[in-house]
Amino acid sequence: MIHNPSFQTLMHSLTRRDVLKVVVGTGLTFLLPSLEGKAVEKRGAERPKSLITLWMGGGPSQLETWDPHPQSSVASGVRAIPTRLPGLEIAELFPRTAEQIHHLSVIRSMVSKEGDHERGTYYVQTGYRPDPTVVHPAMTAVISKWLNNDELEIPQHVALASGDGFVVPRGGYLGAEHDAFRIYDPGNNIHNMRPRVDDERQSRRLEGLEVLSRQFRQGRPGQVRETMHEQMIQRALTMMSSDQLKAFEIDSETEETKKKYGDSRFGRGCLVARRLVEQGVRAIQVTLQGFDTHANNLEGHRSQAEILDPAFSALIEDLVERDLLDSTIVLCIGEFGRTPWLNPLDGRDHWPVGFSCVVGGGGLRSGLVIGETSPDRAFEEKEKRVTESSPPKDPVSVPDLYATILTQMGVDPTEEIFTPIGRPIRLSEGSPLTRLVPNLA
Incomplete structure (x- = not known):
């Protein structure tokens, strides 16, 4: 029952499907209660508590970011x-990140089996290739479920600056309640989470909703349990009145701090991500779209670097200074x-065999450079199919990176979860990288 002196009428005319449409359509699926599952064993203080993914939508060029080959x-x-x-050099487009990257490690030999944007995004976010028989959860969804913070009154899983579409991390077979809570314009839309009417009108509306809910419950006990709408509404009300919502605001930050991150949606997203970590949010993704540079690759990456460099470096600097x-x-x-190689439009096309990522923090080993690429050799093989190209030295698969992060965060990547149809699936098919995880070396 919804705990408001007056909330209950409309439900008589609402079906279970109607209620679920409202829940999913409003982006509030995170408010549905978590599915029961194996509890995480109590972790020591040395275990990381949060994961921030900076998603470079479109596929950034390794040569214009973390693996330049100027000669x-x-x-x-x-x-x-x-x-x-x-010994580590990166592209000149990232002078500020060059001052902070020693806190992290660079992997230059990532290999994927997918070269399409949607399929590639699914693969890197979930650790599994797309399968028509099942939807896998994003790694951020797994983290938010397994490391659930009972003290949070705001979402455990947040996507910042991502808009809609396949880039937004999903809960997959864990349930829609583990989808990321989307904030399109970080720092500027907190008003959408506050009541838009005065307390008296809000109370009257809740009274009416309680009447509807009571009528819906009559003769429908099973449907009430399945829709879980009452719990969702109660959690929404809790969030709307919570002081923790301030984590989404940046007005209290100094002008110097905001300037350091940059005046962009991505920059504000990174600043909000830091604030969410301070609040105890478990999984955050901040998205920067625009790396699909099939034409004018250098110009495109210069433009993107002007956004990424200040935000990325400021985030790492702040996390270090705040002992986070x-x-x-x-x-x-x-x-x-x-x-x-460059195409006739001075652009670079999709390349899943030898790309780069940066990862660190949370007790992972820092200061490592893993893998090595040879762009000249790749150019010599350009007439081959991508799947037939020579792999980079010391290749790292997407599932192995996924398993590495899960392991370091205290989640067993080999654990099997049963999907809603009873199919057992491991959290990851990969094996953790012993070089990055200290206790495995």
Whole structure:
């Protein structure tokens, strides 16, 4: 029952499908109670508590980000600059990140089996290739469920600056309640989470809703349990009146701090992500779209770097200064990389065999550079199918990266979960990278 002196009439005319449409359509599916499952064993203080994924939508070029080859015959003119990590050079487009990247590790030999945006996004976010018989949960959804924070009155799983579509992390077979709560314009739409009427009118509306709910319950006990609408509404009301909503606001931040992150949706998203981590939110994804540079690749990456460089570096700097990086894993990745050669439009096309990501924090080993690519050799093989191209040195698969992060966060990647139709599926098919996880070396 909804705990408001007056909430109950409309439900008589609402079917279970109607209620579910409202829940899903309003983006409030995170408010549905979590499915029962195996509880996480109590973790020690050394375990990370949060995961921040910086999603580079479209597939960033490794050559214009974390794996430049300025002397290569297929270089685009971007110079390599030194970083605070001896021996590591990155693209000159990221001078501020170069000052912070020693806190993390770089993987230059990521390999994926998918070269299409939607399929590639699904694969990198879930660790599984698309399968028409099942929808797998995103890694962020798994983390938010297994590391559930009982003290939170706001969502456990948040997607910032992502808009709609396949980029938004989903709960898959864990249930729609584990879909990410979407904030399109971080820092600017907190008003959508507050009541838009005064307390008296809000109370009257809840009284009417309680009448509807009571009528809906009559003769429908099973449907009430299935729709779970009352619990969802109660949790929504709790969130709307919670002081924790302030984590989504940035007005209290200094102008200097906001300027440091950059005046962009992505920059504000990274700032809000830091605030959500401070509040105890378990899984956050911040999206920067625009890396699909089939034409004018260099110009496109210069533009993207002007947004990514200040935000990424400021996030790492803040997490370090606030002693949060040891309890927070940060992953910067896209669905694939881009071809080592330029096409006739001075663009780079999709390239899933030898792309880069940056990962660290949460007790993972920092200062590592894993893998090595050879763009000149790749150019020589450009007439081959991508699947027949020579792999990079020391390749790292998407499932292995997935298993690494789960393991470090105290989640067993080999655990089997039963889908709603009773099919057992492991959380990950990969094996954790012993070089990154200290206790496995």
